[in-house]
Amino acid sequence: MKRISIAIAAGAILAFGATAASAGTLDQVKQRGSLACGSNSGLTGFGIPDDKGQWTGLDVDFCRAVAAAVLNDPTKVKFIPLTAKDRFTALQSGEVDVLARNGTWTLSREADLGLLFAAVNYYDGQGFMVRKKLNVNSALELNGASICVQQGTTTELNLADYFRSNNMKYEGVVFANVDDVIKAYDTSRCDAFTTDVSQLYGERIKLVNPDEHVVLPEVISKEPLGPAVRQGDDQWFDIVKWTHFAMINAEELGVTKANVDDKLKSDDPSIRRLLGVEGDFGKGMGLTKDWAYHIIKAVGNYGEAFERNVGEGSKLKIKRGLNNLWSKGGIQYAAPVR
Amino acid sequence: MSGRAVDLPPVAKISPFYDPRVRGFVYQGLLVLALGILIYGAASNAIANMQARNIPTNFDFWNKTSGFDINFTLIPYSAQSTFGDAFWVGLLNTLLVAAIGVFFATILGFIVGVARLSPNWIVARMATIYVESLRNVPLLLQLLFWYNAILKPLPGVRDSIVIPGLSGKPFAFLNNRGLVLPQPVFGAEFDLVLAAFGLACLLAAGFWFYARKIQRETGRRLPSGWAGLALVIGLPAIAYFAAGSPLTLDYPVLRGFNFSGGARVLPELVALLLGLILYTATFIAEIVRAGIQSVARGQSEAALALGLSGGQVLRLVVIPQAMRVITPPLTNQFLNLTKNSTLAVFIGYPDLVQVFAGSVLNITGAAVQIIAVTMAVYLVISLLTSLAMSFYMRLTATVER
Numbered sequence: 001m002k003r004i005s006i007a008i009a010a011g012a013i014l015a016f017g018a019t020a021a022s023a024g025t026l027d028q029v030k031q032r033g034s035l036a037c038g039s040n041s042g043l044t045g046f047g048i049p050d051d052k053g054q055w056t057g058l059d060v061d062f063c064r065a066v067a068a069a070v071l072n073d074p075t076k077v078k079f080i081p082l083t084a085k086d087r088f089t090a091l092q093s094g095e096v097d098v099l100a101r102n103g104t105w106t107l108s109r110e111a112d113l114g115l116l117f118a119a120v121n122y123y124d125g126q127g128f129m130v131r132k133k134l135n136v137n138s139a140l141e142l143n144g145a146s147i148c149v150q151q152g153t154t155t156e157l158n159l160a161d162y163f164r165s166n167n168m169k170y171e172g173v174v175f176a177n178v179d180d181v182i183k184a185y186d187t188s189r190c191d192a193f194t195t196d197v198s199q200l201y202g203e204r205i206k207l208v209n210p211d212e213h214v215v216l217p218e219v220i221s222k223e224p225l226g227p228a229v230r231q232g233d234d235q236w237f238d239i240v241k242w243t244h245f246a247m248i249n250a251e252e253l254g255v256t257k258a259n260v261d262d263k264l265k266s267d268d269p270s271i272r273r274l275l276g277v278e279g280d281f282g283k284g285m286g287l288t289k290d291w292a293y294h295i296i297k298a299v300g301n302y303g304e305a306f307e308r309n310v311g312e313g314s315k316l317k318i319k320r321g322l323n324n325l326w327s328k329g330g331i332q333y334a335a336p337v338r
Numbered sequence: 339m340s341g342r343a344v345d346l347p348p349v350a351k352i353s354p355f356y357d358p359r360v361r362g363f364v365y366q367g368l369l370v371l372a373l374g375i376l377i378y379g380a381a382s383n384a385i386a387n388m389q390a391r392n393i394p395t396n397f398d399f400w401n402k403t404s405g406f407d408i409n410f411t412l413i414p415y416s417a418q419s420t421f422g423d424a425f426w427v428g429l430l431n432t433l434l435v436a437a438i439g440v441f442f443a444t445i446l447g448f449i450v451g452v453a454r455l456s457p458n459w460i461v462a463r464m465a466t467i468y469v470e471s472l473r474n475v476p477l478l479l480q481l482l483f484w485y486n487a488i489l490k491p492l493p494g495v496r497d498s499i500v501i502p503g504l505s506g507k508p509f510a511f512l513n514n515r516g517l518v519l520p521q522p523v524f525g526a527e528f529d530l531v532l533a534a535f536g537l538a539c540l541l542a543a544g545f546w547f548y549a550r551k552i553q554r555e556t557g558r559r560l561p562s563g564w565a566g567l568a569l570v571i572g573l574p575a576i577a578y579f580a581a582g583s584p585l586t587l588d589y590p591v592l593r594g595f596n597f598s599g600g601a602r603v604l605p606e607l608v609a610l611l612l613g614l615i616l617y618t619a620t621f622i623a624e625i626v627r628a629g630i631q632s633v634a635r636g637q638s639e640a641a642l643a644l645g646l647s648g649g650q651v652l653r654l655v656v657i658p659q660a661m662r663v664i665t666p667p668l669t670n671q672f673l674n675l676t677k678n679s680t681l682a683v684f685i686g687y688p689d690l691v692q693v694f695a696g697s698v699l700n701i702t703g704a705a706v707q708i709i710a711v712t713m714a715v716y717l718v719i720s721l722l723t724s725l726a727m728s729f730y731m732r733l734t735a736t737v738e739r
C-alpha cells in the first residue's frame with residue numbers, strides 16, 4: 001500500500017505542484033531547516049537505524065555531511081526510508097532532496113528517470129550468496145537454481161542477463177521488500193540470494209545462521225553506488241557532488257575529524273583552500289566558506305566514514321579495494337578545490 | 339393515475355429559474371465543468387512538471403525490451419519480451435487468482451453460511467469459530483502465515499515428497515519450490531475430444547429444457563441432472579479412446595537444482611489463494627447467513643408442509659429468495675478479493691501490481707502513466723464484475739406475488 005501511496009503522492013505533487021519546484025533546492029532546505037534524505041530502510045553498513053533509533057551507515061553519513069555543509073549542523077537530517085522500488089519516485093516528486101541509498105548509477109536512471117548521480121561513494125558489483133551445504137563453488141554451477149531477488153534493482157536485470165549469456169536457466173523469486181527476500185531465502189525457498197556484494201555481507205547478518213552461507217567469487221556486474229539528485233538544479237547537484245569530493249580530498253590531504261581544527265593552521269595551500277582559510281569557494285555554491293570544515297568536523301574524511309561503517313571498525317569488515325584512494329591502488333579520485 | 343390527476347388543481351407555470359429540474363441540470367452541469375477544468379489543469383500541469391524534470395510522459399516504453407524475467411507466466415514471456423508483454427503477464431496472473439479465488443470463496447462461504455444456521459450444535463459452533471477468528475485477523479498477516487506455513491515444513495527439492503501415480507512410478511513431487519506435476523501435452527486429435535465435449539454440453543442443455551417442459555406439462559420429473567452428467571463425461575471419454583488417447587504427459591525429472599519438464603504450482607500462488615479464499619469466505623458466509631435469515635420462516639415451514647426435504651427446501655425455496663439479498667454484498671466481496679490480491683507483492687507472487695506497477699514502473703520511471711493504467715485496470719475489472727452480477731440478478735429475479 002505504501003508503494004501505491006508514494007506513487008499517488010508523486011502524482012499529486014506533479015499535478016498540483018508549481019512547475020518551478022525543481023530549482024532552488026538549497027533555498028528550500030535552508031528554509032525548512034533540515035535536509036530530506038532518501039535512505040535505505042535497513043541495510044547494515046549503508047543506512048540502518050541502530051538500537052537507539054540513530055541512523056548509521058556510509059550513505060547516512062553522506063547525508064549528514066551534506067547537512068553539515070548546508071546547514072552547519074549534521075543532525076538536521078530527516079531520513080526517509082525507501083524501498084528499492086519507491087526510491088526514484090520519491091526523488092522525482094521532491095519528497096526527498098537527495099537520494100543516498102546504495103543506488104547504482106546507470107544511463108537509463110539519468111536519461112529516462114530525470115536524475116543525476118552526483119558521485120560514486122562506493123564501487124560495488126553484484127554477487128551471489130548460497131548455503132555452504134549446497135557445495136556450489138561458482139555462480140556458473142547455479143543452472144536451474146531458484147534465486148531470491150529484490151524488485152526494482154539493477155540486480156533483477158543483471159540476473160536475467162547473466163543467466164542468459166551463460167545459457168543457464170533460473171527461477172527468480174521477486175519481492176518488493178528486502179526483508180521478505182531474506183526470509184524467503186532463509187526458509188530455503190531459494191538456493192541463492194543475489195544483490196550487490198557489499199549488501200550480501202550486510203544482509204547475511206540478518207540470517208538465522210550467518211555462518212552457514214557463503215558468497216560466491218563471481219562478481220557479475222559493475223555497480224557504482226552513489227547519491228542522486230533531480231535534474232534541473234545545477235547548484236544543488238554541485239553541492240552534493242562536492243560534499244563527496246571534499247571528503248575524498250580531506251583523506252588525501254590527511255585531514256581527519258580529530259585533527260581538522262589543527263589543520264586550520266596548516267601552511268599547505270590545498271588544505272587552506274579546502275577548509276576555507278584561504279579563498280571563498282563555498283560562495284559559488286551558495287554556502288559559507290568553511291563548508292568543507294563543517295563536513296569533516298561532523299563525519300570525518302571518506303576513509304574514516306568507510307572504516308567506521310563498512311570497514312575494519314564495523315561488523316562487515318570490508319576491505320577498501322576499489323574504494324581506496326587512487327594514490328593507494330583504488331579508484332576513488334576527486335577534482336581539486338581551487 | 340391520469341384519472342386522479344384531473345382532481346388536482348391546475349399547477350401554475352413556474353419560471354425556469356425556480357424550476358427544480360432546470361436548476362438541477364444547471365448545477366450538475368457546472369459541477370461537471372468545474373471537475374473537467376480541474377482534471378485538465380492537473381493533467382497539463384503534471385505533464386509540464388514531468389517534462390521539466392525529464393520524466394517520460396508517454397507510453398513509448400510499452401514496446402521496449404523489458405530485460406527482467408518472471409517466474410510464473412500464463413503466456414510465453416522472457417527477458418527479451420517487452421514491457422507491454424509484462425503487463426499482460428501480470429494482468430493474467432491477477433485474473434487467475436481472482437477467478438480461482440472467487441470460485442472457491444463462494445463455495446466455501448455458502449457452505450459455512452448454511453452451517454452457521456445448522457441445527458447441529460457442533461457444526462454451527464465450528465462455523466462460528468472459523469468466521470469470527472479469520473474475519474478479524476488482518477489479511478496480510480494471514481498471507482504471511484500461510485506462506486511460511488507452506489514453505490517451512492516442505493522439504494527441499496532433492497528430498498521431495500513423491501506422489502506415486504497409478505502405474506506406481508512417480509507422478510508428482512511436492513517440495514518447497516511448489517508442487518511439480520506432469521504437464522499434459524495435447525496431440526492434434528485432441529480437438530475431437532473438445533468437439534465431443536461441446537456437443538455433449540449442447541445435448542445436455544437440450545435435454546434439460548425438454549425435461550423442464552415435461553415437468554411443467556405432466557409433473558413428471560426426468561433425471562436430467564444425471565443424464566447431463568453422463569453425457570458430458572461419457573461422450574468426450576468415448577471420443578478420447580476413439581481418437582487413440584491423444585493426450586500424453588510430460589513427466590518432471592530432477593536435474594541439478596530443479597525439476598525440468600512438467601508444470602509447477604508455485605507455493606506463492608497457493609499461499610495467496612489460501613489466504614484470500616479463507617478470508618473472503620468468512621464475509622461471504624455472513625452474507626449468506628443474513629440472506630437466509632431474511633427469508634420469512636413461513637416460507638420454509640410451508641415448503642416442509644408440502645413434503646419437500648430439508649435440502650430441497652434450502653435449494654428450491656430459501657436460497658432463490660435469499661439470493662436477492664445476497665447478491666449485491668456478494669459482488670462487493672468479489673471485488674474485495676480481486677483488490678486484496680494485490681497483497682501478492684509481500685509473498686512474491688507476480689501479479690499485476692508486482693510486475694507492472696513494480697518492476698516495470700521502477701525500470702521505466704513512468705510512474706504516472708503506469709499507476710493510471712493499473713488503476714484503470716482494477717476499475718474495469720470492478721465494473722465488469724458488477725455488470726455481470728447485476729445481469730445475474732436480473733436473470734434470476736424472483737417474481738413477487
Ligand SMILES: N[C@@H](CCC(=O)N[C@@H](CS)C(=O)NCC(=O)O)C(=O)O
Pocket residue numbers: 040041042043082083084101102103104105150152153154155177178195196199200203223225
Ligand atoms: N545497487 C542496486 C541495488 C540496491 C538495492 O536496493 N539493494 C537492496 C538489496 S540488499 C537493498 O538495499 N534493499 C534494502 C531495502 O529495500 O530496504 C540498485 O541501485 O538497483
